[in-house]
Amino acid sequence: MKLNMPRRTKKRLVTRPAQLLTCPSNNVLAIDFMLETLYDGRPFKTFNVINEENLESLRIKVGRAMSNLWVIRIMRELEVYNGKPLAIRPNNDFELTAKSFRDEPRSKALSLV
Numbered sequence: 042m043k044l045n046m047p048r049r050t051k052k053r054l055v056t057r058p059a060q061l062l063t064c065p066s067n068n069v070l071a072i073d074f075m076l077e078t079l080y081d082g083r084p085f086k087t088f089n090v091i092n093e094e095n096l097e098s099l100r101i102k103v104g105r106a107m108s109n110l111w112v113i114r115i116m117r118e119l120e121v122y123n124g125k126p127l128a129i130r131p132n133n134d135f136e137l138t139a140k141s142f143r144d145e146p147r148s149k150a151l152s153l154v
Contacts (some may be wrong), residue, residue, distance in 0.1 A: 068127035069131045070119075074107075088112065091120060093130070099123065 061128075071091045078084050088102040088111070100115055 068124075069130060070126045070128075071130045071132065073132040088115065090115065131154070 052109065058063075060151060069092075071093050073089050073091075075087045075089065076084060076085070083105070086107050088104075088107055090100040091098050092115050099119055102111060102115055104111070122124075
């Protein structure tokens with residue numbers, strides 16, 4: 042009957058302050074990570090950058106593992122080609138908690154909404 046099985050507890054998410062949604066403009070980018078698995082069970086990640094105004098996908102990076110340096114490199118490349126955005130809206134902010142991403146000087150780093 043498996044009465045000695047431990048109870049499953051709910052995974053507690055980090056609480057973030059609520060932010061108002063603004064009208065999409067040409068200078069707001071949405072970024073997100075997605076985790077998928079191949080047929081043989083191996084996982085891979087995709088890093089997506091989308092322009093919120095016209096829902097154009099600016100960049101998709103696919104890899105088995107992605108470091109914070111890849112994210113910074115991709116965002117700097119987009120800054121060169123498309124200009125610096127006013128804001129970046131992450132779907133799940135807990136993915137962008139790497140120390141080197143947060144500690145970067147504000148003059149170099151892009152502002153997060």
